[in-house]
Every structure is written in C-alpha cells, then in structure tokens.
Amino acid sequence: MEKSRVLVVGGTGYLGRRIVKASLAQGHETCVLMRPEIGLDIDKLQMLLSFKAQGARLLEASLDDHRGLVAAVKQVDVVVSAMSGVHFRSHNLLLQLKLVEAIKEAGNVKRFLPSEFGMNPARMGHALEPGRVSFDEKMEIRKAIEEANIPHTYISANCFAAYFVPNLCQMRTLLPPKEEVHVYGDGNVKAIFMDEDDVAAYTIRCIDDPRALNKTIYLRPEENILSQNELIAKWEKLSGKVLEKIPIPSEEFLASIKGTDLANQVGIGHYYHLFYEGCLTNFDIRDNWEEEASLLYPEIQYIRMDEYMKRYL
Template sequence: MELKSKVLIIGGTGYLGKRLVKASLEQGHETYVLQRPEIGVDIEKIQMLLSFKKQGARLVIGSFNDHRSLVEALKLVDVVICAVSGVHFRSHQILLQLKLVEAIKEAGNIKRFLPSEFGTDPAKMVDAIEPGRVSFDDKMTVRKAIEDAGIPYTYVSANCFAGYFVGGLCQVGHILPSHDSVTLYGDGNVKSIYVDEDDIAAYTIKTIDDPRTLNKTLYLRPPANILSQREVVGLWEKLIGKEVHKTSLSEQEFLNIMKDKNYAEQVGLTHYYHIFYHGCLANFEIGKDGEEASALYPDIKYVKVEDYLKQYL
C-alpha cells in the first residue's frame, strides 16, 4: 500500500485548522502542527495543541517571523496546509504566506501546498467591489507567488461555512435560526453552496495524495447543499412546523447599509453581497482546471443542510 504523505498544518488552533488536524489524523497521516510562539499565553490554544499531541500529532515550533524555523519544519513533511485566518483584512494576514512560499522554495521537498483559501474562488472574483475585493486580491497574490515558484499546489474552494451561514439562515450577524422572522436578500432565490466544516476538512485531507487534484482547484459542491436562501429557510420552516415572517432587502438597500459600516464590516458585507445578489459561488461551470469534491470522494457522506439545521431544534 502506498505510504500516506506527512502533513504540516499551519493555523491548527483556528476554526478550520483544528478540524484539519483531526481529519488528517483520522485519515492516517503522520501529522505535524506548527506551534507558533505568537500564541503567547493563550491558554485555550496551548491546551488545544496539547490535545493534538495526545491524539498523535507532533508539535513543531516555528514562526512566520523566523524563516529558518519554517524551513526546518517543512523539511519534516511532504505536504503543507495553511489555515491562517484571513479576517484581519487591514493587516493583510493572508500575505504572510509569501514568507511560507519562500521557505518552501528553500526546503525543496514539499510535494503539495494548500494555501489558506477555503472560501470563494478568488480567481472568479476579478469584478468584486471595494473594499471586499482585498481578500481576493491578496489570495491571488499568494497564488501567483506559488505558481511562479513552480510549487505543486491544490486550491480549495469550500464556499459557505455552514456554521456561519446555515445557522443564521444566511443573515449577516446571525448564527442561530429564528423561529419568528427572517430577512431575505432580494427575492431570496439566488443559489449558494453550504458545507459542514468537518466535511471541508475531510475533503481537503482526501485531496493531498490524489494526482487528480494536483495543480487544480478543488470545489466543494455537495449537490444537496446547492440551495437558495429561500430554500434554506424553507427547510427550517419544515423542521419547526411553521412559516416565519419574511421581509426583503433590495440590492440597493444592502449597498446603502454597507456605506455606514466600518472597513472590516464592509469587507465582510461585500462577500455577502456577491454571494446572495450575484450568485458568485454557483454561477459558473467547473472547467478543466478544477475538480468537484463530492464526485471525486463519494465515500464521504457529507452533512446535508436539512440535517445540519436539526441541531438547532
């Protein structure tokens, strides 16, 4: 049987990162987690790292501010997955990965790099409005550096994280579903795609040794989870046995609301704008440079939106 790749996960204590560590261990990979000194005395992250160690992961100290430590960590593995958060838009945290690209070039042994993306495919967002396009632009800057360096890669487009979108019936600022009312974006009929976070991790780990995904984008499009906001609300109504009151927010009204928000909020709202008014996640066909995860890995029984909603009953 072919040996599984050794994996280094950067950002392992984060929202998705901890799930990537779990999935990597479950799928039988020798798993390393970068322990960054920057976490300081954050006791919860320290305890999480120790729990990874108990589960069989290996901790390796390294920092984006210490090039040599990154190189030495990379030399221990075959594959590196970065899951650093991109929410700190002003600090362009995603661009920290440019330091990782330099370290990968020097180490010379990495067979696959999966940079921190896991959302909307930035290559499809060239027409995104300001200021939200900053996150797409930063990710494309990292992609260019990866490809210019000739580093083997897989990009993962995971679309909408279920915890952030499904729980709040797709409404900004909501993570729990209301039994009474919901605001629809426009007519609520624009299709989007929702994926359980544990499923995102499982699909991601599946791809790292798969030649079919080498130098391609992996799109997570579980067929049952390609739904409009109105359909998500309908599933919730079915579960609770009643209709909720619906109001509609027009495209222009949404843009007007954005103008009064601070920079970070505007960036986040821009993503909602393109997802729920323009359908940016589902309005294109996957071409020859991409693969669809649920088609490649039918053995993963993904969580359907309806089943995800049941936990809120």
C-alpha cells in the same frame, strides 16, 4: 500508496483544528506548527497538547523565523495552511508569503494548500471594494506559489455552514431568527453550504490525489446547493414555525454599505456576491484546472443542511 506526512499551519483555528482531526483520521502522520507567539494563550496550548495526545507531532517555529520554518517544512511532504483570513491588508498576507518562501527554500514539498477555503478568488476579479482585498490577497499568494513552481491545490469551500445556515444567511448573528427573516432579492439565488468537518475531510482527501495537483477543487455536493428560500423552508419544517419574510431589493442592500464600519462593508460586499449575484453557482466547473470534490470522492458521506440545523433546535 504511502500516505504523505502533513504539516498544518494555523492548526488551532476554526478550520485548522478540523484539518488536524481529518488528517489524523485519514491516517496521515500529522504535524502541527506550534508558534512561540501563542505566549500565555492557555486554550491554544491545551488544544495543541490534545492534538499531541491524539498522535500529532508539534513542530515549534515562528512564521517570522525563516530557518526554523524551513526546518519544520523539511520534515513533511505536504503543507496545509488554515491561517486566518480576517485581517485585512495584513500581517497575515506577509506571514503566508513567508511560508511560501520557506516551502520554496525547503524544496521537498509535494503539495501546498494555501489558506483559501472560500469563493474562488480567481473568479472574483470584479468584487466590490473594500471586501475585494481578501480575494486580492489570496491571488497574491497564488502568484508567489506559482512563480516558485510549488505543487499546489486550491480549495474553494463555499459557505461554511455555521456562518450561514442556522442564521438563514442573516448578517451579524449566528443564531436562527425567531420571528422574521430578511430575504435577499427573490431568495432564489443558489449558494453552496458545507459542514466544516466535511471541508476538512475533502481537503485531506485531495492532498495525495494526482487529480487534484495544481488544480482548484470546488466543494459543491449536489444536495447542499441551496437557495436562501430553500434553507428557510428547511428550518421552518424542522422548527414547526413560520417566519415573516422581509424582502430586501439589491439597491437597498448595497446602499446599506454607507456609514457602516469596515467589517460590515466587507460583509455586505460578500453577501451581495453570494446571494444576489450567485457567484458560487453562476458558472460550470469544466475547465481543465478545476474539479468537484464530491465527484472525486463519492465515498464521503457529506452532511446535508437539514441535518446540520438540527443541533440548533
């Protein structure tokens, strides 16, 4: 089967650069949107040039330039957006809606993957304020995609490892704790952790797969379904050091939302859903519109979390 031509939007981002790499590695003709707004951001430009050196094509267009965007989209079969999800009530929602408009007008796109890559927003209708805005925005984008009848795949990537694993799920740090670790509730609620390069590899495997058409694909490889206690035990084994465990009851955790800044309030809400409620694992994947990636693509050798943690020793 001929491999689709791919356009990555948000290609210099944390996930986007990995999607570009995976697309090239899996043999797709790969284009990356180069936005004139990058201005004097020399690091972004260097990264774009390095993609070009690896065989990607840079397509120049602003997300605010409808015609330019339509012309870029017309050159490919598949569009993957990895645009930022961190700007609330945002500009970014509007920009992604503009991308949907361009895809609709171009009319040639066989698959669009919007920037999701987290919890499935369709399962987060009950999410706490103010963090729920990120799910609500992703649902708004889904609505626009579906109303325009754009063929799509939604990727539910669960927890990116670098944000949750070395820090043993502690907030406000990315580094391993040295003496003590806060444990959410009894620490036994299961979450799912993914190496970010694996997120990108599974994402690209989906784009030409009819089994992923108009579906939500969960990245839920069995050995990466772990509780916080299991992560802590893995780190203690690797580091040879036992940490003091400080349990945080759910009421105390939720009460800490008061008096903090917006970013922290959002974080507390997300952590509550992840580590007290178990929102990543408290349902089975059996709906007709959902599939699990490691079952679809057993040939991908995903990174286990003890392996991932070794780089932090």
